[in-house]
Amino acid sequence: MAIWIAVLCTLLTVVLGSLHFLGAFRRRRPKEPPLDKGYIPWLGYALDFRNNSSEFLQKMQRKHGDIFTVLIGGYYFTFVMDPLSFGAIVKESRSKLDFEKFASELVRRVFGYHPVSTDHKIIQLASTKYLMGDGLVVMTQAMMENLQNVLLHSLGAGVEGRPWSQDGLFHYSYNIVFRAGYLALYGNEPTNGTASKKKAQEHDRTHSEEVFHEFRKYDRLFPRLAYAVLPPKDKMEAERLKKLFWNMLSVKKTYTKDNISGWISSQERDLEENGVPEYMRDRFMFLLLWASQGNTGPASFWLLLYLMKHPEAMKAVREEVDQVLKESGQAVKPCSTPVNVTRDMLTKTPVLDSAVEEMLRLAAGPILIRAVVEDMNLKMANGEDYILRGGDRVALFPYVAVQMDPEIHPEPLTFKYNRFLNPDGTKKDFYKNGKKLKYSTMPWGAGTSICPGRFFAVNEIKLFVFLMLLYYDMELVNGEEEIPPIDNSRWGFGMMQPTHDIQFRYRLRF
Template sequence: MALFFPIILALLASVIGGLYLLGMFRKRRSDEPPLDKGTIPWLGYALDFRKSTSNFLQKMHKKHGDIFTVQIAGYYFTFVMDPLSFGPIIKESKANLDFEEFARELVSRVFGYQSVTHGHKMLEKSSTKHLMGDGLVVMTQAMMENLQNLMVHNIGSSKGEREWHQDGLFNYSYNVVFRAGYLALYGNEPAKNKGKEKAKEFDRTHSDELFYEFRKYDQLFPRLAYSVLPPKDKIEAERLKRLFWNMLSVKKTLQKENISGWIGEQHQQRAEQGMPEHMQDRFMFFAPVGISG
């Protein structure tokens, strides 16, 4: 009996230590936002969050106010529901709030991309060069040309009539802006391959197919980011990631014309750093988010 007593104590200490590392004993401090761990140990609100992210956040907002922390599958996440508070939080010094480690983990999980040393600085410098000032003028012109292709190609016919389509305002705007932005960044089908009109038709069809698949991924994104996808949706998310890695690959992008300087420079910089092509393909999927991030 005396022999088993130290073993039992060691096991008990291990269990308590494990629970402590998992945050089971975490309590709200006086200077922290409301903390809600839910009723299920470790799992917390994972099931509610997975079932309906929007409804869950609305419920917590009503219960706790603009800022609150909840436990989801062993992790603690703090949500800020007031958009006017984002600026001061983002500007907080790294000594108090550092997003880099979480950002690297999130980008790896959601896009399969492993960032390189000084990757964020390269992204910021290139974005300033190509998406502001004179560079923005070039991008705006490309955006307008692609918007024209997407929005007015079906106005007019052999009989001089106009074709009208009915759609929801948000879905239509989302569709057109997404597709025009994609074409402005990643380039157009070369006219020399199919002729000018056929190339424009290809851009319309291809960008619409990409948008359709992206909407699927967009709907999975919140639960994928917080690692609460059910098995079926995990498989679908993985399929979509591989699809985008292929559709937006460096090889396919470099075959197009009118590629933005931003995309071209990002590829060149990462190639010079020795990044393998398959990882560059993953960056091409992450790239548009990197602009806003």
């Protein structure tokens, strides 16, 4: 009998321990946010959140208010939905709210890269030097030259008339912007002489097309890979693609090219100096490719689509682009050298800037996550105090909390190209409860985890759209076709993608 009692006690201990691990015994403590664990131990609301994060968080906000804690896949997330309270979280020190812990887990899973403590500093220093200020001038020029090769190489090829070409707008935009951005960052085929230069440019076009083709395979798997819910067959494909990119973007192969960006080379050297082995630096190269090129192509798609669906917006932006080109002393002419759009020219486009900002408001859906290092106090803008529990995570979802708030942005589902401009052309301020907002949109994140390459990313988008409007007439094949819905599986990972492509046609303007 004593043996059976011991066995039962052991089983009871295991069961109770398992229930504790699964979160069954967690209770809301005094001054903590409302707690909602759902009905499934450990998983909680993981399925609801993964299926449609936006819809789920709107439902929770209606139920609990502007702050609540939910169980998602074994972790407790406290979501703050009041944009006036964002500053308290964004400005908090890493000793209390650490963004690197979650990011480190993610990059291990999706890129096979094991971060080191100096990574954030290395990325920040390289981005400040090469993707801002004078460095941004150089990178913008590199992007311009590679766009000329990828987008405009067939100008003056002897085709009579102005025939229409047709393609899927998402595929076309993503393809062109990704390839030009990849070449601008990772370098070009070496050249020797004029004939060799033409062959090198042709090689760059072919090679970048191959890279894009494989990248899209990986990109489609990315959301489920990030959530660790890939079925076995897709998991094998993801591992194949990882190894392919580790080899394709390896340090050895990258250094055989010309015009490697300082952003790439400086980070690689710094990692080497910090003792990171070469095979791991190869994986870091893959991380940089996705981080730099996984969002700009989809963003370019949305911007062109919104412009084509709103003729008044297309007219206003095109007039501005034509005027900026005219002021630069250049002109688009048949059989002439492609125009050169500089960073200085891109600083003179307030209408285009507003259209870009509006597109990002409608189509960017990142989730900002911090790990709560230890119990801490959070004071909301309304004066209420809450305790965040150490070991939990705190998260912001600006798409719902800011970008779709009708008080901040009236008619939030409508594309208004001049929404971010005052009548005199200056940048507009936005308010909530009569108080000026610091964050009226947050497509790039905020605080210490804000995207360090955001200025280059915007220039990539603007350069592509600038050239498309200068050189091509564009229209949707079916002008009555509705804008495709957002793919709900991609919430939280930056730019959203459409559930399906939409056909458009384009032809030279001259």
